[in-house]
Amino acid sequence: MPPDSTRRSEKSRRAIYAAALTLVAEVGYPKTTIEAIAARAGVGKQTIYRWWSSKAEVLMEAFVDLGAQAAEAAGGDWAETDGIPDTGDLEADLKTVLRATVDELNDPRYEAPARALAAEGVGNPAFAKEFVATLLLPSLELYVRRLRTAQDAGQVRADVDPYIARDLFVSPLAQRWLQGTGPLDHAFADKLVEYALYGIAPR
Known part of the structure; x- marks a missing residue:
């Protein structure tokens, strides 16, 4: 029986994913x-060149696959199922998701490739556009959907732009992760939700 080329290609693809993720963690993206x-x-x-045109494309696909494999092993997560949980308690639901995001950003398996992809996007506008469309926007859109549900339930003002409101939660988290301006932990995630929902002026 002739060898199964599909199986061989998938084995090679998996080996390439693993190699890219391991090397970025060991020697850094530039090397x-x-x-x-x-x-x-x-x-x-x-x-490799038959499937991808650059190391950035290899790493991005490997990173997407890493997230999918982790979600499958865990039985699916909020980004892979029906979106952000809707328990009726918007504050609790947003805290749950931001805490999970903090855990992922602090996970060594994700941190090195995520930082490498972010850095590549700074100097490569074409890649940045693909990076945003492939990795960021699908998850960010889930915040918009959850905020609109909260608007329908009267938990968020009807005149609030859900896209701007979304950024109040996720942008400070990304900034602290990129710049290391303070601890990235559950307490920080909780405060982001509270400040965004209730403001910082005296009540």
């Missing part, structure tokens, strides 16, 4: 090359 990924994965360089 990670297509040649190094190919050598670590045990495939030819042309195999």
Whole structure:
């Protein structure tokens, strides 16, 4: 029986994903090359170029797959199922999601590739557009959907723009993660929700 080329390709793809993620964590993104990924994965360089045009594309696909594999192992998560939980308590639901995001950002498996992709996006506008469309917008849209549900329930003012409100939660989290201006923990996530929902002026 001839070898199954589909199975062989999938095995090679998995090896390339693992090699890219491991190298970025070990030596950093600048020193990670297509040649190094190919050598670590045990495939030819042309195999990688057949599927991807750059190391950034390899890493982004590997990162997306990493998240999908983790979600599958955990039985699915809020981003893979029906969106942000809707228990009727908007504050509690947002805290649950932001705490989960903090945990992911602090996970060494995700941190190195996520930082590498963010850095690549700064100097590569075309890649940044793809990065935002592929990795960021789908999750961010879930916040908008949950905020609109809260508006329908009278928990958020009808005149509030859900896209701007979404950024009140996620942008400070991303800034602290990127710049390291303070601890990135559950207490910080909870305060973001409270400040965004209730403001900072005296009640």
